[in-house]
Amino acid sequence: MKYDVIIVGAGPGGIFSAYELTKLNDKLKIAIFEAGNPLEKRKCPIDGVKVKNCIKCPTCAIMNGFGGAGAFSDGKYNITNQFGGSLYEYIGKNEAIDLMKYVDEINLAYGGEGTKLYSTADTKIKKMCLENGLHLLDAQVRHLGTDINYVVLENLYNYLKDRVEFFFRTPVEKVEKNGEGYRVITEEAGYECDKCIISVGRSGSKWMETVCRDLEIPTKSNRVDIGVRVELPAEIFSALTDELYESKIVYRTEKFEDLVRTFCMNPHGAVVNENTNGIVTVNGHSYEDPAKHTENTNFALLVSKHFSEPFKDSNGYGESIARLSNMLGGGVIVQRFGDLVRGRRSNAARISEGYVTPTLAATPGDLSLVIPKRILDGIIEMIYALDKICPGTANDDTLLYGVEVKFYNMEVELDNNLETRNKGLFVIGDGSGVTHSLSHASASGIYVARYIANEK
Ligand SMILES: Cc1cc2nc3c(=O)[nH]c(=O)nc-3n(C[C@H](O)[C@H](O)[C@H](O)COP(=O)(O)OP(=O)(O)OC[C@H]3O[C@@H](n4cnc5c(N)ncnc54)[C@H](O)[C@@H]3O)c2cc1C
DSSP states (O other): OEEEEEEEOOSHHHHHHHHHHHHHOTTOOEEEEOSSOOGGGOOOSOOSSSOOSOOOOSSOTTTSSTTGGGTTSOOEEEEOSSSSBOHHHHHOHHHHHHHHHHHHHHHIIIIITTOEEEEOTTOTHHHHHHTTTEEEOOOEEEEOHHHHHHHHHHHHHHHHTTTSEEETTOOOOEEEEETTEEEEEOSSOEEEEEEEEEOOTTTTHHHHHHHHHHTTOOEEOOOEEEEEEEEEEGGGGHHHHHHHSSOOEEEEOTTTOOEEEEEEEETTOEEEEEEETTEEEEEEEOOSSGGGOOSEEEEEEEEEEOOOSSOOOHHHHHHHHHHHHHHHHSSOEEEEHHHHHTTOOOOHHHHHHSSSOOSSOOEEOOGGGTSOHHHHHHHHHHHHHHHHHSTTTTOTTOEEEEEEEEEOOOEEOOOTTSBOSSTTEEEOGGGGTSBOSHHHHHHHHHHHHHHHHHHO
């Protein structure tokens, strides 16, 4: 039970680090421990008929298992340093972009060929945004779609399964120093390794805190993003989505000069539940296959909050707001924009009379009872600003789902090799607080794999 490298977590960070290690040195003995199931066994019980709301399974099929939180995601791989993480601060801007492009090549080689790469370069949309106080961030985005993303993961698993030892449904409980190497402890046994790569994503955030405490690795609090998911007829946003697919637009509010931004745009997509450590929030995705398209587009509008002194727990703040919505709505709340601005709750009758058919069965309610005024005012202002470039955004029937919370892991103190102060222990992906996206998490895996392979 001795390995050269043990990887904790089989999300994009873990998968791409294993992939690169096997490519660079096929003699390495590598094991991956994953709390969730293999890809084909990941099945969320919500079917919209018998099970309508999250039943809080022991491991969430959406967040845990081979493919990590990204497995049923929209598979949008953004190639940019402007958002998705701060990997470039550790490894440099050019290297970060090169690695994201390399990840893109692998995705294409493993089933993603033929999918579209969108770009903001030379777009007239940028000018249109600026004329209306909105700022479009630069990026290239490969949209695999939930279906092709799944195929890529299946193919990567088939490549890895004969080269790497997988331990599914095996959460790692503890990582201990063991001489020059590490001992990785699960409920059943302990496993030794020379190098350990931890890539446990957002769902492993609480566990990551215990590892840092035990191994005396300094951490810093991170921000939390709070907001809503907007759903409207796809035609309203087609001017943006047809050309760019996903556009990251930032708006500075007039009232408080807060920044509100769009996030995770899903043309013809569906709104979904997300369960992080038992708290149900909202997210979205869409399929590449036109047969699976819905009539709606969804995207998030988010405001960042970062607490440092005396209160440091930004995630705790976000969790409390999400808990409040779970308490009032039994899960996610949905409200028509028209009801929100008129100060009244939505009910089932008003939602069903509306012209936008919700793609998620959420509880009609009043988001103003959940989301802090300052954040909600900013979101309302941005909806009116977006209405200028995409008329119809501020229609009464536009649906808002809440709350959407993006929890960021605390930032783990790492050097430029993404290595902790404990030599041979690396922390990558969203679990490190350095990345918040598929492309950055994957790139961080490749980066560390190359470093380890060079050292071996
Ligand atoms: C619905 C949804 C849609 C998304 N859409 C996009 C998108 O389109 N584009 C984008 O860039 N990002 C998207 N994201 C975010 C993206 O999925 C993450 O940024 C990415 O998956 C992070 O990769 P990771 O490897 O760091 O962590 P994760 O993907 O979270 O993987 C971590 C893995 O570690 C496992 N784990 C945790 N703790 C332990 C433990 N103690 N022992 C063993 N295993 C453990 C977990 O089970 C999990 O499988 C989406 C997320 C969700 C939930």
